[in-house]
Amino acid sequence: MIRRNFIKSAALATASAATGATLSGAAMAAxxxxxxxxxxxxxxxxxxxxxxxxxxxxxLKFMADQGFTALEDNGMMGRPVELQEKIGNELNRLGMKMGVFVVDKGGNSQNSLAAGKKEYIDIFLNGCRRAVEVAKRCNAKYMTVVPGDFERNLPIGIQTGNVIDALRRGAEILEPHGLVMVLEPLSDTPNLFLRTSDQTYEICRGVNSSACKILFDVYHMQKNEGHIIPHINWAWNEIAYFQIGDNPGRKEPTTGEINYKNIFKHVYQKAKAENKEFIWGMEHGNARPGKEGEQALIQAYIESDSFTV
Known part of the structure; x- marks a missing residue:
């Protein structure tokens, strides 16, 4: 910690102890x-x-104290209702945004939407209906959907049509509530149907709904297609959400080959020109263990966010 910041922090703590109170949200903001x-x-x-x-x-309080203004929780749908509501209330109190959670059984290797099977689509649509209620509790707008694996006995065009048909039905559930499913192309296995940003762009165009957009995970797209900034530009009109992870290793920025400072600057400037804002999900591990590793992670974001505009 920088010495002058330590002194300021200590002074605030002393003042708080003297009044017998903890720092209020307003005091923390200052x-x-x-x-x-x-x-x-x-x-x-x-x-x-x-x-x-x-x-x-x-x-959550610690995140806010460090200056982070959003939360991502892939497993929100699996949390008790009371905790979902408690998290939503605390996010509101702290002035933080809720990022994505994953639609439970929204499409995976067991119920791929590319297969076009009614039982798989029904599982997906039930997940969308339940996601609406979860989103209300935790003040979320975005939820991750992965269509699942290839159905290798069908031509790719038929699979794409099946995915578009299923997603249209999901969008009909989410759109009236102002919610958005964000489709995430992944690099985890070549068996996955959705792999690249241009493929995802095509599907979003086919669905043609404000409730179906792209989740651009820079880590996965670096592995699958590279050429990150041009791909962001090409898919821009359908991108609603970003995720972060350096490569190799899927840790915080500055630990791998991706120049996140340039990517952050590019998206910041492009979004500002259009009066847009994005949440950037920190979907990665910590490069180092313990408290020291957590402080190193925070410092990595300070460094990567230090671009000039």
Missing amino acids: NPTKNKFKLHYAPHFGMFENSAGKDPIDQ
Whole structure:
């Protein structure tokens, strides 16, 4: 920690102890030690567990104290209703945005939407209906959908048509509530149907709904297609959400080959010109263990966010 920031932080703590109270949200907002990030970076639960403890609400407070303005929680649908509501209320209190959660059984190797089978589509649509209620509780707008694996006994065009048909039906459920499913092309296995940003762009155009857009995960797209900034530009009109992870290793920025400072700057400037904002999900691990690793992660974001505009 920079010495002058430590002194300021200590002074605030002393003042709080003298009044017998903890810092209010307003006081925390005025805290000069809080980082002022240009973008809405969204950590996930567990990322700062060594610094904040295991309680998710304490972790949220820690994230806010560090200057992070969003949360991502892939497993939100599996959390108890009471905790979903508690997280939503705390996000509101802290002035933080809710990022994506994953639509439960929204499409995977067991029920690929590319197959066009009614039983698989019904599972997906039921997940969308339940996601609406979860989104209301935690103040979410975006939810991740992965169509699943290739159906290798069908031509690719037929599979694409099946995926578009299923997603249109999902969009009909989400669109009236102002919700957006974001389709994520992945690099985890070549068996996955959705692999590239241009393929995802084509599908979003086919669905033709404000409730169906692209989740551009820079880590996966670096592995599958590279040429990151041009691909962002080409798919721009259908992108609603970004995720972060350096490559190789899928850790925080500055630990691999991806120049995140340039990517952040490019998207920031392009979005600002159109009065847009994006949440950037920090969907990666920590390169180093313990509290020191968590502080190193924060420092990596400070460095990558330090682009000039």
